[in-house]
Amino acid sequence: MAPNDSAETTGEATGTVVGRRKAARYIVPVAVAGVAAATIGLVPALANSGDPDLPKISAQELIEKIAASDEEQLSGTFKISTDLGLPLDGLAGSFLPGAGAGGEGEDGGAAAPQDKLMELTSGTHTLRVAVDGPEKQRLSILGQASEYSVVHNKGEVWAYDSKSDEVYHAEAPEGRDGSAEEAPKAPKGVPATPKDFAEQALAAVGDTTSVTVDGTAQVAGRDAYQLVIKPKQSGSTVGSVRIAVDAENGVPLKFTLAAAAGGKAVVDAGFTKVDFAKPAASSFDFAPPKGAKVTEADELETGKDEHGKAQKALPDQLSGQIPGLEGLADSEGVNVIGKGWTSIAAIEIPGGKGLPTAGSGDVPAEAQGFLDALGDKVTGKFGSGTVFKTRLVNALLTDDGKVYVGAVTKDALVRAADGAK
Template sequence: MAPYESDDSTTGDEADDMRVGRRKAARYVVPVAVVGVAAVTIGLVPAFAGSGDPDLPDVSAQQLIEKIAASDVQQLSGTVKISTDLGLPDLGGLESSLGGATGGGRDGSGSSADPSSKLMELASGTHTLRVAADGEDKQKLSLLDKAAEYSVIHNGGDVWAYDSASNEAYHMKDAPSGSAGKGTKGRSEDVPATPKELADEALKAADDTTSVTVDGTAQVAGRDAYKLLIKPKQSGSTVGAISIAVDAKTGLPLKFTLTPASGGAAVIDAGFTEVDFSKPSASTFDFSPPKGAKVTEGDELKSEGRAGKGHKAHPEGSEDLGKGFEGLNVIGEGWSSIARFDTGGGKGMPSENSGAGDAGRFLDSLGDHVSGKFGSGTVFSTRLVNALITDDGKVYAGAVTKDALVKAANAAK
């Protein structure tokens, strides 16, 4: 099947149509470098589940992208298996070393049910989620553990989160549908947790640095699907390929897999193991705090400065990190793009030698010291995103190799 790229044999009106099609779908296809660091995200079984490749009508990559864009599934329920292998140490240990600075600790400074910290668990390991939706105003996501369950329920104007392990609940009011805050904003919009959310992040802009093709068919969760394959054309990217399984009937992404250029297991892979497009029971979205549960109101935490006392536990000097990033700009384009900014402090990251304690030791364990025309600094690496922090406080980051970061830093001098 033909790739979604211009071809030397395509001329005149056909070429114009292709360019228009690219722009129309531009917000749906992007290098994951810019995907919010695929951010904060996700992987699972390496192979597509199913009993063979279904025989489906041929479609072009452009048609498949537009099918995803036009997908408007309002009602569903199912199970998503998700895991992430960024090559990071246990992030829970870092949170402990920071004294609960993320605000989700159990020391009275915040709530263990706060979605903004709880769902960060999806950044590592393998997890099973139950999801349900009935339109824009009713959604539920449950993170299942061996002995506990954590749920976020959006029902009309309320968002509830409940952690059964600590018997704590978190409540906040949601903006009405149609406003800037509609949907499951309270769930933490920074953490894509389903194949569609991941695909929406990955599929936002197609350009000449990207190869997009249809890579056959598959069966996922008992559904016939097309496979959309996205690859960088440029060298220097840590992204090998992104594969998205798209439901042949509804256009809903059923599985998302990101493999690194270095090979090995997927960095991010999330997929439905079960899915049902019928209307969930209304009781699915009902919630009342159990007897004896500690209930925290989100507005109360905001009035205290996001998470109350928790932020006072930052290591000395670390509260200044990230303040006033200066001169943010992007070097290069597409998959090889590198974000460059100045922390404004004139110095690099805290280290054990700088007196930052456990947090400093954690950062040192990730770092690889480098030098060049730019001076010296430390590269912090994952299997997907790398960042060079120079000793004078400059930061270069992207889904690119260490050598690409050093080269960019040298060129900036």
């Protein structure tokens, strides 16, 4: 294996590269663009086989290679699994903005993209993807005896859940050209492919980040360089981000997010099979099966205002970047403390109340034990509160109704709350 340069990049250099990206969102159907990045975890998808001998490349050159990648045709299979370290897998969705907010997922039935893609926030999943430029994409989640697919074909979006035999349909507004930029978009959630995760991680790179090239690997039979991103700051729950980049075309093939505490990867999405040839045109054909229930997106009007308000309560930047909380600064009731990987969002809860307690009469005594088991009681200059922990994102809810949340340690949250007083 040829040694690789391990030069660190600067925030300015990375910023110019990111601005030149050509195909930022082509892999996943734009209408269903993802499921919560900062809080999603994926198990190792495919063991690396061998360390190919490749020409030396610097970290800056490898980032430029990713940014310049213009591959718009591919098909393949990849695996996703989540390991947030929650006491109950079903709680994963409740930590995500928009989950259960009364949006399209509820009104759109079992086939609505938002709720189905939220399932990727826990467990292990196998997915198939096919892409033919910005106008045609297909993403399928494979179950043991079922399949869920979303097809975007020239501005028309179909989603089908074979288990419930339900169909969701949306169309681009009249007069649009049907391109990916014009296609109807579902509420923001989490990225679903290695490329999506890689772009979010690279967007967070700045002067608080170390970026190096750490050897080579083979992923899905393709030679790849390994780009490693690490926080320079202490106090972050993120240990490192490792991106396997196709040596030939610059497409991210695998993405692994490791927790600072060690153990199993929090995020690891990788192709097990990939082909950059043009997919068959039939891959993007869809007609509702006979007898299936079809829900039209333009008929879904109820609950939209409530959904919008819920999204503002925890703005979507909270789940869309690692760490990247700076975008929350202009949101009502939100103050961002710190920067980079140790950014913490301080959120005021309307009414100024913390968790209900058995002593207050708001919750049964039996339920209080369950609530206590989910978090750690903490005290400080701010008073007292409870820290709810995952392996990546932690949140402090104070007894006087404030929330401090970020990809940081419990101690960092307490210091932030103390400093806010």
